[in-house]
Amino acid sequence: WIDALPDGADAPTTLEDLTDPIYADQLVVMSPESSSPGLAFLLATVNGTDDWEEYWADLVANGVSVTAGWSDAYYGEFTAGGGDRSIVVSYASSPPAEVIFADPPVDTAPTGVLLDSCFRQIEFAGILAGTEHRAEAEALIDFMLTPTFQEDVPLNMFVFPALETAALPAEFVEFAEIADDPQTIEPAVIEANRDAWVERWVEIVLG
Structure with missing residues (x-):
């Protein structure tokens, strides 16, 4: 929340900025054990810092706060919900x-x-194996990929549509920011390492 940043502090622009003492006690994150944005942020630090374990130790030293989920952080500790932390995942x-x-x-x-x-987070819809309603499920998936559905997604889910040709609402065009080169990790690498990364995060951050 730009107006709630500490006196003399500009908005941070890099992950490393968040360890600067000027942002002490300002950051609230979600646990990667229980939150998809929390996991995405952990993955961003794994990919986007020289030593993610040392980075998290620095965040702890700088007073990072951890909540179970996004709502607890955003509507609880973050400025938008009346909290005293100006930076939120x-x-x-x-x-x-x-x-x-x-x-x-x-x-x-x-x-x-x-x-x-920013870590690219992709949300999926799928069909359960063995369903007795395969045709109906396929019809629903097909509908979800139409411009009608996709152009309704941003203002209902506040995520970007999967269909690249879908028109964005004016508010997204004017106010949304898109990372040209978001943090990414190959899904197979995440699958192979996620549990170990999260366990190590718990040791560092939660003790």
């Missing part, structure tokens, strides 16, 4: 939501996006 699509739901209305987003920390 969230989605790159949060600024449009903050403009749309602002009361009183605002002309500019009160938050920014730390693009260096």
Whole structure:
């Protein structure tokens, strides 16, 4: 929350910035054990820092707070929910939501996006193996991939559509920020290492 940053502090622009003492006690994150944004942020640090374990030790030393889920962080400890922390792990699509739901209305987003920390998170829909309603399930998936459905996704789920040709709402065009080169890790590498990474994170952060 830009206006709630400590006096003299500019908005952070890199992952390393979050370990700067000027942002002490300002960051709230979610546990990767129980939160998909929390896991995505952990993966961003695994991929985007020289030594992710040392990085998290530095965050702990700088007063990072951990919640079980996104709602606890965003509507609890983060400024938007009346908390005293100005930096939260969230989605790159949060600024449009903050403009749309602002009361009183605002002309500019009160938050920014730390693009260096963005990890590409893809949400899926699938069909259960062995279903007795395969045709109906396929029809639903097909409908979900139509422009009608995809163009309805941003303002209902506040995520970007999967269909590249889907038109974005004006609020997303004006206020959303998209990382040109988001953090990514091959799915097979995540699958092979996720449990060990999370266990090590627990040791470092939660003790």
